[in-house]
Amino acid sequence: MSDMTTLSPVAASTARIGRWRWQETAFWLLVVASYFLFSDRYLILTEIAWLALFALSLDLILGYAGIVSLGHAAFFGVGAYGVGLLAKHGIIEEPVLALLAAGLMAMALGFVTSFLVIRGTDLSRLMVTLGIALLLRELANRFSDITGGFDGLQGFTIAPVLGLFEFDIFGRTGFVYCTVVLFVLFLAARRLVNSPFGLSLRAIHNNRLRAEAVGIPVDRRLIAVYTVSAFYAGVAGALFTQTTALASLDVFAFERSADLLLILVIGGGGYLYGGLIGAVVFKILQEIFSSITPQYWLFWIGLVFVVIVLVGRERMRRWARVAPDFLLRRLGLSRGVGGGGSRGGEP
Amino acid sequence: MSVERRVLLRAAVCAVAVGAFAGMASAQETVKIGLIVPMTGGQASTGKQIDNAVKLYMQQHGDTVAGKKIEVILKDDAALPDNTKRLAQELIVNDKVSVIAGFGVTPAAFAAAPLATQAKVLQIVMAAGTSIITERSPYITRTSFTLGQSSIIIGDWAVKNGIKKVATLTSDYAPGHDALKFFKDHFVAGGGQIVEEVKVPLANPDFAPFLQRMKDSKPDAMFVFVPAGQGGNFMKQYAERGLDKSGIKVIGPGDVMDDDLLNGMGDSALGAVTAHMYSAAHPSQINKDFVAAYKKAYGQRPGFMAVGGYDGIHLLYEALKKTGGKADGDSLIAAVKGMAWESPRGPISIDPETRDIVQNIYIREVKKVDGELYNVEFATFEAVKDPGKTKK
Amino acid sequence: MTNFLTILFDGVAYGMLLFVLASGLAVTLGLMNFVNLAHGAFAAFGGYVCAVLVNRSGVPFFVALPLAFAAAALAGVVAERTLFRHLYRRSELEQVLFTIGFVFMAVAATDYVMGSSQVFINLPDVLQGQIDLFGVGIGRYRLMIIVICGLLTLAIQGTLARTRFGARLRAAVDDPRVASGLGINVPQVFAFTFAFGCGLAGLGGALGAEILGLDPYFPLKFLIYFLIVVTVGGSSTITGPFMAALVLGIADVAGKYYVPKLGAFVIYALMIVILIWRPHGLFGRTVAR
Known part of the structure; x- marks a missing residue:
């Protein structure tokens, strides 16, 4: 971190990049407005909020560092089961603390697995990450006495947030809670990517050899960002469990990771809002199509993807x-x- | 603060319930049903059968009962419990449904259970078959079956019919574990012996290695449970390995011989003996009419999932008649208890204590009837209760 | 010992099947640099064509197999000319989005047309049951798979290595601009290759219906397996995926047989280990392109 104080041009540059734009203000005002505008749709809004956080976590590694992953659900799942188990056995009851703890668990896994991911080609990364997620899914299935196996982890309750706000049937608390967490972590991510650290990631993304040549410790930076991203994904998973009070094997599913990748491609990576916008678009499309035609909504959402790319x-x-x-x-x-x-x- | 919130919350929930009730009592007189089933994904055929059957029933019996108009809102949860939960929650809070129904898999039924309790809404399980589901909420009832029901019967039957050694092959998830446990309890207690026990992963493309293990253990019969939809695949490979010729019989709960798929399995399925609550060949007039109507409407044979849906909606119609159109959870669940009727599968009733289904279990053998494969029933065990509850 | 041979035989058949299904993907991905996640849709298409021909029109199974190949290849040409062609120059992620969208549409359309239940193909009696060879149980159907897939593999390898077309294809892949300068019709070569890959998938779908099952979700369910074969084998040759498919097929079957408790772990664990050991796949080029 010493670069920050010594290199003033960099500091100036990061300050310029990091300036808050009016579009961003508008975006977050819209988020606040949605609380009042769609008061009967808090549940889907909640889903969008944790999905957005999840997508943000993928954006950190894909959009900024260029690490593709098809197994981000591994961290999501660890966060989800982590919170579930903490609540079920009454180890940490308070949601915010549990959230942090679950995030840290996912982070630990992220750190360990990062060594497998930093080397290799794009394709091998895709498959290694996918393999890890699928292995975890099998593990969770195998140790069904701990995880509940295929039936999922159920029958626990989530304590009120900060001991004050209980999760209600309308999903209001859940929505506000998820959105606040999303906003806080978004700010942290924004700070991170606009720091010299974030710039070095972009340098690695653009040209790894050149980045190495100018003295950026490539491997260490990649490990660091992968670990941070795992934390984000774990928190997203924890939010999922806390707002639904269940965790099942599909938190590790291939489909979850694949949907996430689609979301980020729809929204576009590398400017932080891509995952957020993608999550909104994806969920809303899914909701609209599946309420019009519960049987064949897959067709229409597929058509939208195809058109997006063709146009x-x-x-x-x-x-x-x-x-x-x-x-x-x-x-x-x-x-x-x-x-x-x-x-x-x-x- | 906290107490205040809790009071507010409770008031809100009550308001929802009362609101739903008041809404119905007033002008429109509509009873809404949220039908949550998997319509996409690997379990899609379950959802479609249920949806078809519900539609068929409403065509036959009209959409008005006890002066109320019945409106079914179909939702696809793709068999993911978090979807189920959200959809159920939205249906209860926004659409003000009086009943939630469907539930293709056990975790989905579990996920919705707390909502049924919290909002006091009747939950009709039309497919999922794990025993303990009905214990998760006092508002749950079931019109499908439990795996225990058919597994104990086939266990007893095997003992009586000179089957000594059995190898088991069950899918590695709760219903599979249920089936295995209940079968073993009765089969081993009756003096049978389990010579091999294999649990296959739920997503399993190739049964070959597991079947080879079955073959190696040289049993008299193999007990099989695979979820609805995988049965055909299994039987094909069973025949491919020559197990049909080596005299190893297939026995099990009827899921593996789903009527939906049976005809595609080919002659290798002939002679398989299963215990189940429904066969499309059930020799009653009411079933003949049901099968004919279903075939006419959808071009295929109804399976046991369709019957679960058909009876589920029937149960609701009858319950509404009994309550005079009152659709709150407490009245409905009270009306449901002890209800008995003649279903396409035979006489069935709802156990007043457990709210679970009581039904005849039939032992059937796959035979060719008019060039098509059918499960032909040849023995009946009457009014079987879910063994998961009678034991306690 | 005889058991071991039976298991080995089953594993080889399973691996061969995986290879035929995935080889088209290896071609488009490795040779044309196109991430075609819709590959399984062509396999399912072939499978359904075969099923309809055999079950409804009474076409003999062995006639229906080449027809399944032809139908899938034709579908491949049409899709390539109208849609996929525009994507060769796009980024990989856009290709992913597009082809997944395509799969979604294919899945829902199949569901609409064919229903969501599993479909089986009525096999001739010749292919049913097992033959006993010195105490080793040999499934007739699997034996046929091994024969057909083995011949195909030889044919593909021969075409790529020895024929004029193979040379043109390799030239077109290595440097499209120079290749077209030499008078090679690059788009045509690509279209033909793509169609052939789809045809193979279609054939694989028809052959695999018996063992893997065929339902509308086939393209999504087996996508992971295709990808595993291609990545583990390395996508720059055709022998790589072939060997990988064999290794994975045998490991999967043997793993499930000898340690059924670990069933599903084997294939994933093996893949991770191989990819960490050799990120470009078992037989991949070590230098990144």
Whole structure:
């Protein structure tokens, strides 16, 4: 961390990058607004919130450090079962503390497995991470006397948050709780990626050899960010268990990791909001399609993916930028709202 | 603060329940049912059978009962318990359903149970078959079956019919463990011997190595439980390994011989003896009509999952008639207790103490009838209760 | 000992089947650098074509197999020309999103057309049961799989290594620009290769229906296995995936037979160990492209 004090140009640069933009304020205001606007949909909002945190954790390693993973559910699952077991056996009852503890468990696993992941090709990383998650799933199934096996870990209750706010049937507490956790961890991630540490990750992502040549300890940086990411994923898993009061084998499932990757691809990696936006889009699409056609929603969501890629995200973004102007003009309000603030670096 | 919140919360929950009730008593007079089943994913065929059967019943019996209009809201949980829980919660809170039904797998039924208790809503389990489900909430009832029911019967039957040595092959999850435990209890107590015990992973593409182990242990018969949908695959490989020719019989609860798949299994399935609560060949008029109507509507034979759905919705209709249209959880569960009727599967009733289903278990053998494979019933064990509860 | 041979035989058959199913993926991924997660959809398509032909139209099984190959290959050409072609230059993650979307659509469409229950193919009597060879039980169906897949493997290897087309394909992969400068019609070569890979998958789907089961979720259920075969084998040759499929097939079957309690662990653990030992796969090129 000594780089920060000695290299003032870097400090200046990070300060510039890290400046808070109006779009970001708008985004979080929307999140707050959703509390009032969709008061009967707290449950799905809660799901979006922990999913967003989960996607954020993948963004840290994929979008910033370029480590692909198809087994991020491993950490999610450890967090989920961690919290469940802590609550069930009454070891740590208070949710926030349990959350931290579960996050740390996932973090420990992340640190250990990071050594397997930092070397290798993209494809072998995909498969090693996937293999780890599937192994954990089998372990959880095998030790069913601890985990409840296929039936899942059930029959425990989650104590009120900070001893004050009980989880209610409407999901209000759950939503506020998840959103606050998401926001706090988002701020931490934002701080992290805009620090010299984050810059060095981008350098590694862009060109590993060159990064090595300028003296960045590549392996150590990758291990560090992988470990942090595991913590985030563990917390997301813990939130999942705390808001649903159950944990089952599918927390480790391949589908969970795969969906996560899709979410990040939809939202775009490397600017922190990608996972958040992707989670919102993904869940809402799923919800809309599956309530219209519970049997065949998979088809329509697949179609959306196909169209997204065929049209191309760049073009969509351009449309998104032009659309408000166009609409306003249509309505005879040609004020030309500046919709074009450039977002952070796209991969 | 905390106490205050808790009081508020309780008031809110009551308000929901009362609101739902008041809503119904007033103008619209609708009873909403949240049907949560897997419609996508590996368990999709379970969900579809249930959905089909419920639709069929409502076509036949109209959508009005005791002056109330019945509205079914179908939701897909893809057999993931967290989905089940959220959907159930939203159905109860937002759609104000009076009944939640369906539940393709045990964890899904578990996940919804606390909500049924909390919101005082009737929960009808139409598929999941682990014994303890009904103990998770006083508002749960079941119209499918428990694995214990059929497993003890086949255990007794095996002992009586000169089967001495059995090798077991069961899926490695709760229903599989239930089936194995109850079978063993009765079979071993009757003097039988288990010569090999294999638990196969739930997601298991190739049965070959497990079947080879079965073959090596040279049993008189093998006891098999695999979940609905995997039976066909299993039987194919059973025949491929020549087990059908080596005289090792297949016995087990009827899941492996699901009517849904039976015809595709080929002649290798002939002679398999299973104990189960439903066969599409059940020789009653009511069943013949049911099978004919189902085939006409959906182009295939109904399996035992379809019957679970059909009886589930029937139970609700009858319960509503009994309560005069009152749809709160307490009235409904009271009405459900002790209810008895003639189902396509035969006479069934709901145990007033456990709220679980009491039904005949039939021993059937796979035979060819008019060129198609059927489970032909040849022995009946009447009014079998779930052994998981009678034991206590 | 005879048991061991039976298990070995089963493992080889299982591995061969995995290879035929996954080889098309190895080709598109290794040779064309295209992440085609929709590969299983073509396998399922072939399987369903075979099932419909045999069960409903009464076409003999051995006639239906090549038809399944042809149908899947045709579907592959159409999909490649209309859709996948546009994705060769896109980033890998976009290819993932696109092909997964494609699988989702295929799964739901299959469900709509064919129903969600498992489908079986009525086999001729010749293929049913076991033959006893010096006390070793040999399943006839599995024997057929080994023969067909073995011949196919030889044919593929021969085509790639010895024919003009093989040379063109390798040239087109190594440097498309130079290759087209030499008068090789690169898009055509790719389209043909893609179609062939899909055809193989279709054949694998038809052969595998008996052993793996066939339902609408086939493309998703077995995606993991395809990927394991390709990554463990290394995607730059065809022998790599072949050997990997054999090793995994045998290890999986033997593992489940000898230590059934550890059943599902074997294949994953083996994969992790191999990939850590050799990140480019067992037979992969050691230098990253």
